[in-house]
Every structure is written in structure tokens, then in C-alpha cells.
Amino acid sequence: MELAAAGETEETFAENEVARFACVTIFPEMFSALTQYGISRRALEAKLWSLTLVNPRSFSGNAAQTVDDRPYGGGPGMVMRPEPLLAAIESSKMALHAAGARKSRVLYLSPQGRLLDHARVMAISAQARQATGFVLLCGRYEGVDERILETAIDEEVSLGDFVLSGGELPAMALMDAVIRLLPRALGDAASAREDSFAAGLLDCPHYTRPEVFLGQKTPEVLLSGDHGRIRRWRLKMALARTRKRRPDLLRNRAICAEETQLLAELLAEESAEQCGEHRLNKENSHESD
Numbered sequence: 001m002e003l004a005a006a007g008e009t010e011e012t013f014a015e016n017e018v019a020r021f022a023c024v025t026i027f028p029e030m031f032s033a034l035t036q037y038g039i040s041r042r043a044l045e046a047k048l049w050s051l052t053l054v055n056p057r058s059f060s061g062n063a064a065q066t067v068d069d070r071p072y073g074g075g076p077g078m079v080m081r082p083e084p085l086l087a088a089i090e091s092s093k094m095a096l097h098a099a100g101a102r103k104s105r106v107l108y109l110s111p112q113g114r115l116l117d118h119a120r121v122m123a124i125s126a127q128a129r130q131a132t133g134f135v136l137l138c139g140r141y142e143g144v145d146e147r148i149l150e151t152a153i154d155e156e157v158s159l160g161d162f163v164l165s166g167g168e169l170p171a172m173a174l175m176d177a178v179i180r181l182l183p184r185a186l187g188d189a190a191s192a193r194e195d196s197f198a199a200g201l202l203d204c205p206h207y208t209r210p211e212v213f214l215g216q217k218t219p220e221v222l223l224s225g226d227h228g229r230i231r232r233w234r235l236k237m238a239l240a241r242t243r244k245r246r247p248d249l250l251r252n253r254a255i256c257a258e259e260t261q262l263l264a265e266l267l268a269e270e271s272a273e274q275c276g277e278h279r280l281n282k283e284n285s286h287e288s289d
């Protein structure tokens with residue numbers, strides 16, 4: 001099922017601005033979540049990326065179109081047979097080539113893979129823009145025959161330490177992350193906001209109307225119209241959150257002079273707070289006398 005191919009249309013972009021994907025899946029219909037909604041849909045319509053869906057059932061080699069079989073050694077569940085998967089991967093590579101890819105990489109989505117992060121997404125996006133097509137193999141059942149991993153897979157990718165019922169949702173998540181990094185996939189406002197994770201920090205808090213919601217006020221600075229103060233406050237909040245929730249992200253990252261200053265302010269505010277708590281505790285202990 002060819003949904004779109006870059007090239008050969010009225011509106012063509014340089015080959016280094018698009019991403020080409022092919023997914024091997026027994027549930028191709030699931031991918032409408034990506035092709036029919038939101039930013040990924042608009043980017044597809046704008047021919048910024050293409051997707052070919054290949055169903056290994058087409059290569060089952062049997063009338064019942066089965067792609068799974070019982071595991072050697074016994075046990076519960078089924079394993080995806082290697083022959084239909086290899087044929088589907090080869091067919092995917094042909095489709096990527098036809099869509100303009102000069103080479104291709106085959107990724108398998110599984111919890112055994114290397115953890116995906118923003119840096120890896122950027123690397124995949126950069127490779128895609130240099131005409132590398134990506135085949136995403138989506139496993140089902142208890143997984144795929146190990147010999148497929150040994151012979152046909154370049155990289156195993158994990159989105160986190162959890163098990164799903166198949167690789168389709170992670171494949172879509174990976175593609176979505178790559179697509180939104182493509183030039184022109186996002187509007188200007190959205191691409192500016194993207195800077196936070198690109199800068200290696202968690203996002204800052206956001207507020208919209210009403211000014212007061214359930215008694216909670218919008219921080220004054222955001223109503224000030226002082227764009228310098230607002231930018232500093234957002235950076236400070238991003239630093240505060242990152243330090244509190246993901247200190248690992250801060251440790252592996254260079255820190256500029258402004259950030260050093262903001263972190264010092266945070267530390268000062270924290271110790272002032274602790275002082276206050278200390279005082280309160282004393283007062284409370286007096287009360288209980």
C-alpha cells in the first residue's frame with residue numbers, strides 16, 4: 001500500500017528534505033493514526049515524508065497466509081516465521097528505493113533494543129534527509145525468529161522498559177518524532193517551542209486563559225510583556241524541572257553562564273525555602289508544647 005512517494009509530483013523538494021519509511025506489519029491499518037491525524041498528516045500531504053506498508057502475509061507462501069509458527073523448544077505463544085519477514089523486508093527496500101532512497105537501514109522495535117532519545121531521533125532524521133530510507137520491522141506474537149535479527153536487522157530500538165503487544169505503536173512514535181524534526185513540518189511557533197528538548201532540558205510550564213483557574217494564578221512574569229524576563233523565567237523553570245526530575249540530563253550537558261546564574265538563583269531560593277520550613281517546624285513544635 002503506497003500512501004505517498006516523494007518525487008515525480010508537481011511539488012518536489014530536494015531529496016535531502018524528506019524522510020522515507022517502510023513498515024513491515026500485519027496490521028497496516030493501524031498506521032492511519034500517523035497518516036490521518038495532526039502534524040504527521042499535514043507533513044505527509046506536503047510530501048515531506050512517505051510511507052510504504054508491507055504486509056508479510058503477502059509473502060506467507062501458504063493458502064492460510066500464516067506468518068507465525070510454534071516456538072522450537074516449546075512453550076506458550078508463537079514466533080514470526082523468518083521467510084515471510086525477509087521477503088517483506090526486501091520488498092520494503094525496493095519500495096524505499098523507488099521512493100528515492102539511495103540506501104536503507106532496517107530497524108526492529110523491541111524492548112531489547114538500544115534506548116531511543118532525542119539525539120538518536122536527530123541522527124535518524126539527519127540520515128533520512130540524506131536519502132537513507134528506513135524499514136521498520138514491527139513484531140507481533142512473542143517476537144521474530146532470531147535469525148532475522150542476525151541477518152536482516154541493522155539496529156534494534158527500544159522506546160522504554162515496557163512490553164506492548166506489538167511494534168507498530170513504537171514504530172509510529174519513532175516516525176512521529178523524526179517527522180516533526182523535518183524542515184517545514186512544524187509551524188514557526190511550534191518549532192520555536194521545540195528548542196527546549198533540543199537544548200537538552202525538559203519543557204517549562206505553560207499557561208493560557210483564564211488568568212486565575214481554580215484559585216491558581218498565572219505567574220506574574222508571563223503577564224508582564226517583558227520578553228527578556230519571560231525568556232529567562234522559562235529557562236529557569238526548565239532548569240528547575242530538569243534538575244528535580246531528570247538530573248541525569250543536566251549532568252551530561254554543558255551549562256552556559258546564564259544557566260549557571262539561574263541555577264545559583266534556584267539554589268538560593270531553595271535554601272531560603274528550607275529556612276522558612278525550618279522556622280515553621282520550630283513554630284509548630286512550640287505549638288505542640
Ligand code: 9WO
Nearest residue numbers: 109110111139142143158159163164166167170
Ligand atoms: C511477549 C511475551 C509473552 C510472554 C513472555 C514474554 C514475552 N515477550 C513478548 C514480547 O516481547 N513481545 C514483543 C511484542 C515482540 C516484539 C514486538 N512487541 C513489542 C515491541 N512489545 N513491546 C515492544 C516495544 C518496542 C519498543 N519499545 C518498547 C516496547
